[in-house]
Amino acid sequence: MDFNANEEYAIAARGVRKTYRGAGKAPPKEALKGVDIFVKRGSIFGLLGPNGAGKSTFINILSGLVTKTAGEVSVWGFDLDRHPRQVRAALGVVPQEINMEVFFTPLEGLEIQAGLYGVPKSQRRSMEILNALGLGDKAGAYVRHLSGGMKRRLLVAKAMVHSPPVLILDEPTAGVDIELRKQLWDYVLELHARGVTIVLTTHYLEEAQELCEDIAIIHNGNVVACEPTEKLISSLDRKTLMVTPAEAVTGGIDLGAFDVELKPDGRLAIPYQPSATQVAEILERLSSAGVSVKDLSTVESDLEDVFLELTYRTDV
Ligand code: ADP
Ligand code: MG
Secondary structure: OOOOOOOOEEEEEEEEEEEEOOOOOOOOEEEEEEEEEEEEOOOEEEEEOOOOOOHHHHHHHHHOOOOOOEEEEEEOOEEOOOOHHHHHHHEEEEOOOOOOOOOOOHHHHHHHHHHHOOOOHHHOOHHHHHHHOOOHHHOOOOHHHOOHHHHHHHHHHHHOOOOOOEEEEEOOOOOOOHHHHHHHHHHHHHHHHOOOEEEEEEOOHHHHHHHOOEEEEEEOOEEEEEEEHHHHHHOOOOEEEEEEEOOOOOOOOOEOOEOOEEOOOOOEEEEEOOOOOOHHHHHHHHHHOOOOEEEEEEEEOOHHHHHHHHHHHOOO
16 A cells, blocks of 8 residues: 555555464354445444444554454545554554553553653643643642543543544543543534544444444444444434324334334334325325324434344344
């Protein structure tokens, strides 16, 4: 791959494979089976997948913790094999596992990290970063006295000391309470507004749907979708018509080809395919079934539906 050949991408990965050698008699594990992942510069990108899908393996390949078995990766235009140092400089990675030295204060930890990345003293922003993450008043505290959520934010702070253009967060909100999660996202969104490309892995689908412009779904070591979030959701071609009947429906209703579910609040939920069905058709059916409609609305599918559909389809 040519130097700087991927100008538009923050991360371009093609055909990436990873087979872990089994320990002892354990068989080898094919954790990534040839994945293509492209992350646009300046975007917020979500890497979704169930536990064991291969998300951390992919991220650890980027950060140099795991050596890929095959494939090509470039970060900010730098080929991982030929320019590992430039790739390292372009990335800030917040690992899934919290493990950090407990002998330093947050401020010392950040200064040491900045030193490791060769950031000159005059360009260090340790206090500014700690403040942005709500850790300013803990700058001189013992790390072992920090809560789990604070430790996680400290990891984010450490990942940002060298001002990398790409920030990767591996399951950043797992086990973090709602308040801290919000604080973390505020900071991430602020970085995004300043032009930092963000990649996050999560299994909170709602979070990904809300934050990410593009999403890759990874399952059993394969990328089963990699698209703009909107497109992913509309590609499912499934909506639900919610009907409030004028009079309570008690018995079963026959709507022919359409399924209908009576909700506890008395509304009828009727799933349909927007590409193949006009809502008018459903209304005619309702009318012939003797149901008069007081109110109606449609509900879009969400990422959860897409996720179930895609992971179910490939679960063979
Ligand atoms: P995720 O982050 O999506 O939960 P991982 O990338 O951690 O998934 O793991 C993908 C698969 O690779 C899992 O089956 C996991 O057990 C296996 N795996 C991860 N790390 C190792 C390792 N160091 N040695 C052997 N197998 C591993
Ligand atoms: Mg993981």
